[in-house]
Amino acid sequence: MAFTLYSLIQTAILCTNAIASGVCACLYNWGFVLFQGNIGGFGDEPGIKAQLLNLIRSVRTVMRVPLIIVNTVCIVLLLLFG
Amino acid sequence: MALPHQGYRATKPRARAAPPSGDPLLFDDTSSGAPPINNQNYYESGYNMGAAAPAGQGASGANNLFTDPMASAAMMYGSSLANQGKDMVNKEISRFMSVNKLKYFFAVDTKYVVKKLMLLMFPYTHQDWEVRYHRDTPLTPRHDVNAPDLYIPTMAFITYILLAGMALGIQKRFSPEVLGLCASTALVWVIIEVLVMLLSLYLLTVHTDLSTFDLVAYSGYKYVGMIFTVLCGLLFGSDGYYVALAWSSCALMFFIVRSLKMKILSSLSADSMGAGASAKPRFRLYITVASAVFQPIIIYWLTAHLVR
DSSP states (O other), X not given: OOOOHHHHHHHHHHHHHHHHHSTHXXXXXXXXXHHHHOOOOSSSOOOHHHHHHHHXXXXXXXXXXXXXXXXXXXXXXXXXXX | OHHHHHHHHTTHHHHHSSOOOOOHHXXXXXXXXXXXXXXXXXXXXXXXXXXXXGGOSHHHHHHHHHHOHHHHHXXXXXXXXXXXXXXXXXXXXXXXXXXHHHHHXXXXXXXXXXXXXXXXXXXXXXXXOOOOEETTEEOOTTTOTTSOOSHHHHHHHHHHHHHHHHHHHHTTOOOHHHHHHHHHHHHHHHHHHHHHHHHHHHHTTBOOOOXXXXXXXXXXXXXXXXHHHHHHHHHHHHHHHHHHHHHHHHHHHHHHHHHHIIIIITSOBSOOSSGGGGHHHHHHHHHHHHHHHHHHHHHHHHHTTTOO
């Protein structure tokens, strides 16, 4: 399994696309409803699910706009150079 | 004895003159007997020699350069421009990563490197795996053999790439693209491993003082095992390869488990009141063991195609 630089970039773009706007969106909504249901103590350490939801939410907030730009650039390049 | 030292020292102070933070733990030079107060003199003489070289050679060239006002003005302008550029680069880089933290990982000396290499290959007799502290900051690798460093992983990575090129050349399968491919593959695996470790440490809210550079260091130590394995495979054939693979895998697994146990398993959990605590040590154990088991897999994956 040989990684070129381009495949690495492609993988990163696809992964962040998935987290920010893809399948994980449904998971996020479903999980968010459940999470609101049982918050758990605020002094306690948040469980795995809460951490994961926090992570997904923060990635979506941060990466929305840059992802639009990067996706557009990627599409244009792929159209031009195949 | 004096002349080789002079040639050696003329390049070192140039790199050392940039950081004025002056942490004595970082910048004690334990590798030579010359007193550190000569640094400034060597730097000035090195700078003057470097400036006089383009004008010509020897003292007459230096005299001619300095008596010509235009050339000397241009030289001073050029040097101030270079200083400005250097400051700007430093400022930009320090926005992304703390350069001081990075310097901590490269403060090594020969004794540390030798002891660490022996520890990586034979960790079974080492007793004390605790990283020692000095007034709340971890000791530099120079003073503590348990501290992670980035010098060994970097050198091992480069040596591994060169060795891979050599191994492929022996089998007449070499081409220059292969070197780049090998380098980027190995680098990507390191990045993946560090990201997975960071993700799992974040998800399980394990509060350790393992920084990103620590994780890069610990996952870079496997390159030493890889180099040893590939060398044995080249020298002794397929049997030697598998024996060396088994040996370095066991040594590396033991090393990783013992090192990370101190950092991950015994760190304070945010939840110190009972209820969830029983799950946490189990997951932390899983992380440590998974990280250790991943090492032989990746060693095999990255070296099997070199020793056919």
